[in-house]
Amino acid sequence: MRYGAAIAIGRVVRTLARLRKPGGGSAVPGLVVNRIAPGFLRSALKGFPEGLVIVSGSSGKSTTTKMLVALLESHGVRVFTNPSTANITQGLTSALLERADLRGRVDADMAVLEMDEGHGALIAPQLEARLVLLTNVMTDQIDRFHDSEKVAGMLRRIAERATEVVVTNGDDEMLEAEVLPGIRARIDRFGVSRRVFESLPRGLGYTRTTPARIEQGTIVEAVNGRHTTIGTPAEAIMATMPARGVHFAVDAAGAIAAARALLGERFDAELAAETLSDIQPVFGRGEIVTVRGREVEFVLVQNPASFQLNVDELPERLDQVLIAMGSDVRDPSYFWPVDASRIGRVQYATGSKAAEIALQLVYQGVAVDRVEPDLGRALDEFLALPDPENGIKTVIFTADSMRRTRAHLGLR
Amino acid sequence: MSRETSIGSARFLALGGEPLNVNGDAGNAVVLAQRARWAGFAAELIPVALGEDLPKGRPDAVVIGTFGDPAAAEVIERLRQWAQALTDWHEDGCFIIAAGAGLDALGEAVTVAGHEVEGLGILSGRATALEQRVTDDLVIDSERFGRLVGFENHGRAYRRATGERALGAVVHGTGSADGTEGVLNDRLIATTMHGPLLAKNPGVADHVLASVLGDGYTATNEHARRADAIAADARRVILARLKLDQPENATTGRR
Known part of the structure; x- marks a missing residue:
């Protein structure tokens, strides 16, 4: 007692x-x-x-x-x-x-x-x-x-x-x-x-x-x-x-x-x-979820090594990608050794570090269509785009952005 | 941009491989090469690992990044093997860009775990221990470049020798712990900031490129304008968090 x-x-x-x-x-x-x-x-x-x-x-x-x-x-x-x-x-x-x-x-x-x-x-x-x-x-x-x-x-x-x-x-x-x-x-x-x-x-x-x-x-x-x-x-x-x-x-x-x-x-x-x-896939680690009628793969990136691994495993020529980097990444410099050029094109760079990750992407030759720090707005607009020509809609996010994404989309 | 249609060509070396790229400092060489290409030059990016021979022929610029404390003595010793070649190249017109511990290594001596290690001797100052490690945003005002924004993470500080010019005055952060930080010399920019500072502060990149490529270099192309608008956003976000202003045109390069 x-x-x-x-x-x-x-x-x-x-x-x-x-x-x-x-x-x-x-x-x-x-x-x-x-x-x-x-x-x-x-x-x-x-x-x-x-x-x-x-x-x-x-x-x-x-x-x-x-x-x-x-x-x-x-x-x-x-x-x-x-x-x-x-x-x-x-x-x-x-x-x-x-x-x-x-x-x-x-x-x-x-x-x-x-x-x-x-x-x-x-x-x-x-x-x-x-x-x-x-x-x-x-x-x-x-x-x-x-x-x-x-x-x-x-x-x-x-x-x-x-x-x-x-x-x-x-x-x-x-x-x-x-x-x-x-x-x-x-x-x-x-x-x-x-x-x-x-x-x-x-x-x-x-x-x-x-x-x-x-x-x-x-x-x-x-x-x-x-x-x-x-x-x-x-x-x-x-x-x-x-x-x-x-x-x-x-x-x-x-x-x-x-x-x-x-x-x-x-x-x-x-x-x-x-x-x-x-064992069922975990949200953000390979699970494909249907959100607002669209199939979306969510990919959690916890550090440069997992960013690189995940980028290397993405199908080639994806044409609908959203990348969200949040306040959990204090200084995004250390993501620069990751070669993200395989992604080719990113529709939205978002999150509180949107501009920083977008900067890395453009210097690595990735086309970045929009830089939108407001994660909710970027997700809404990204999901509203018609289905991609190649592969499925792919959301790559850091842990903080993952939490906010789940809350915004009402995902468990 | 192919070599046939280019208006000139440039070679950029990223020294030290992975141990000198943990904070993405080799990204500065990527930035130089991309901006040169965007401006119509053919550009070659050459990574050189520690212990390897340097390539033949003077490059247009070399980038020396920051490295971790536990390996510092070994890294500096390996860098020292290149000291003579770097000095010769530098005298012959090669630009040197050093970030974080890369700045420390350029001086006469570096304190590593309480012991002094001989530096490359390209600069004349010494890097000695800070009372405690600093991890923070670093914002400086530079006469030449305006307000520069970056990040610092170091347990040592480079103390300039008499006659060496600082890169700027510290507005937020620690730098050399005397209200200034970095070194700006003819064809040398060294700073406590680590990471891809040339991406976030493209005016500095344009200064380097104009210096090594001459008047043919401009940053008026669409790619550079797009990247620089994003960089301005990135700086604005950091400065707003620190409740600091972003002076207009502070880091605009040659237009």
């Missing part, structure tokens, strides 16, 4: 927050409880009988976490997981409060948490994780992290909390050279085969890539559109990914490697293939 009072207060706060702002206020109860009972988070996360799993890295965390949770649940494990949120400490406490009884216990066997490297490194010293899964290091959010070496340092602080195993991307040289040395837990690797690697004209997009492909571990052997074959030390798993692209297959390989380590003999390859193939 140590945290009973704090939990009860957190619930009252949650109710009040929702009365004030229906559907919102999710971080507020966490803020309050962390203030009045600072040990709650640590205590609650210690209470899972099958332990705690942390997923971190620059890119692919959400997809990997979703895949790992699906794999564990299909094998009968009851999983607590966190909604991805900017401030993990408050968001996580709030999410735990949703599920905890008054003794502070959550009715689940295992916790699988997605943590961004900045906040993860801050709360990691309080935690013990059975398994830590590291996706990659990409040059990401430069204003916040300065450089990738710093990101590697943060990931090391998270990896140090692993008691049993660190599942790591064996193609990522920053992880290999800067994060793993000195880690006591067992290291399990995932990665891509030489054939898959050689099919990528610009490589995998990591800040540094290892000189050779891994020989042992969970390996993406082939990718063909949405179909992939992933080899594990025991068997090959053939599955259909939620969208095209090698990075989804790499995320799946990480999730499979972690699920095998966690489940041991309980892991069933056939069940894993079915589970992965059933």
Whole structure:
């Protein structure tokens, strides 16, 4: 009953927050409880009988976490997981409060948490994780992290909390050279085969890539559109990914490697293939949505590497593209290394950084028809255009613009 | 624009490859090449990775971008291998554009993790540590170019030697932490701003191009006018956020 009072207060706060702002206020109860009972988070996360799993890295965390949770649940494990949120400490406490009884216990066997490297490194010293899964290091959010070496340092602080195993991307040289040395837990690797690697004209997009492909571990052997074959030390798993692209297959390989380590003999390859193939695409990550009678593909760009990957995977000669860059990109300079010339023509550059992204596009030889900082207006006009001659309407946006787009179009 | 119909040709080098392009500074070479092409010149953009040999023959301009702190000592050492060639080219008419840590590297010495590292010696100042790292918009007023808008992210500052002329006075941000920032010399522009500053401040790009291509260069073509209208929007958005004015025609180049 140590945290009973704090939990009860957190619930009252949650109710009040929702009365004030229906559907919102999710971080507020966490803020309050962390203030009045600072040990709650640590205590609650210690209470899972099958332990705690942390997923971190620059890119692919959400997809990997979703895949790992699906794999564990299909094998009968009851999983607590966190909604991805900017401030993990408050968001996580709030999410735990949703599920905890008054003794502070959550009715689940295992916790699988997605943590961004900045906040993860801050709360990691309080935690013990059975398994830590590291996706990659990409040059990401430069204003916040300065450089990738710093990101590697943060990931090391998270990896140090692993008691049993660190599942790591064996193609990522920053992880290999800067994060793993000195880690006591067992290291399990995932990665891509030489054939898959050689099919990528610009490589995998990591800040540094290892000189050779891994020989042992969970390996993406082939990718063909949405179909992939992933080899594990025991068997090959053939599955259909939620969208095209090698990075989804790499995320799946990480999730499979972690699920095998966690489940041991309980892991069933056939069940894993079915589970992965059933995962629905996420909005902004390959899902095609019908909006106002038009088919639209929404593409989320989180950093230069994912911008480049997504541009490279777009069909050629698209003739209806909208690009939205919002206030989440403080200084768009670091997107300039991305070669966007393949896009050819952009109907609308929009968002609060509309002019900055338009400037990059015109210097890279992309025709930009209109620069319209008002995202709502640009979306309305773009959707009202007749269907494109080639491909489908494509909206490329940063995270902030994605949130605003969903709100404007009433998409869930 | 093909070579046959062009009115001249130009070569631009982006030095240092990916480690000197994390903030898109090599984009400045893209800007020079595109604006030259838009003006009817044939233009060649040549990226040169660290450790590679420089190409033969003096280019019209070289761009040296910013780089991260952990690799700084190694990057500067590699850049130093080109110091003599760069100095010779510069004396022979090559324009040098340096951004962020690229400016630091041009001086006599650079403080890296508490130790002094020898710089390229093309400039005579020294880059020393700031009390704390700065990440902010950087706005300066330059006598030559008017109000320039960019971004700074650095833990060091270049301290000019006596006789070196600043690029401008700091209106917002830190720069050299003495109210000024950058260096403007004959055929050299170096600034604490990183990223594609020549795109956002096309007057500076036009100064470089007019200097290396001569009177044949103009920015009156449709492409440049379009890009410059977008650049003016980009500057206006940043200046409005900082509650600063955009003086009219501040960065207009040769028209």
